[in-house]
Amino acid sequence: MANLGGGLLGRIIGGVVSIAVALGAYFIFFKGQEKVEQAKAPKVGECLVMTGSSFDADHKEVDCADAEATFKIVSDKGGCDEVELNYTISLGNDRSSGNVADLCLDLNVAKGDCVDLGGMSTPASKVACSEGATNTSIVKVVSVGKAGNECANGSQPLENVTRKTLLCLGPAA
Known part of the structure; x- marks a missing residue:
């Protein structure tokens, strides 16, 4: 029985880690794209x-x-x-x-x-x-x-x- 609880806990932790990694990758991509667009935006004086x-x-x-x-x-x-x-x-x-x-x-x-x-x-x-x-x-x-x-x-x-x-x-x- 102890293995069943450990396995379930492992799957939950694995799912949480996967979601965290996916959110992190999305955030890095989005912020990276935002920084690229900011660099391309027209500047004061133009x-x-x-x-x-x-x-x-x-x-x-x-x-x-x-x-x-x-x-x-x-x-x-x-x-x-x-x-x-x-x-x-x-x-x-x-x-x-x-x-x-x-x-x-x-x-x-x-x-x-x-x-x-x-x-x-x-x-x-x-x-x-x-x-x-x-x-x-x-x-x-x-x-x-x-x-x-x-x-x-x-x-x-x-x-x-x-x-x-x-x-x-x-x-x-």
Whole structure:
């Protein structure tokens, strides 16, 4: 009878060890994959073009001097200013599982640039100013200044308090 108890106990311990090894291997693989993806994620100071919708966005990394470069990464710690776009890169389909980057994106624009600010489900994009004649969501950057200043000539302020910048936006056409 003692052998039966020892055998059952041995099988239980063996099963527990097998489960522990499987969980350990899964955790190491998952964390390893997460570290690889973190290393590939865009870095602060780099510029992006966003594609897709705000709910299913993707990005393309471009040189900040590129005419398409709509956004510049200003933080990888989250806590974005209300005028910045929060962009989370995840491993899986679920935004809450395996987040590898929590980026804050600010507009990468200069005086004279025109931007289609998009809508609730469309990220902003740089466009030709001539498109503003038919699209009211397109604005022109009238000036770039420091937060706390005022915009002249009736242009609308877009103030980033966190980065201490002010964009003054007017009609594109």
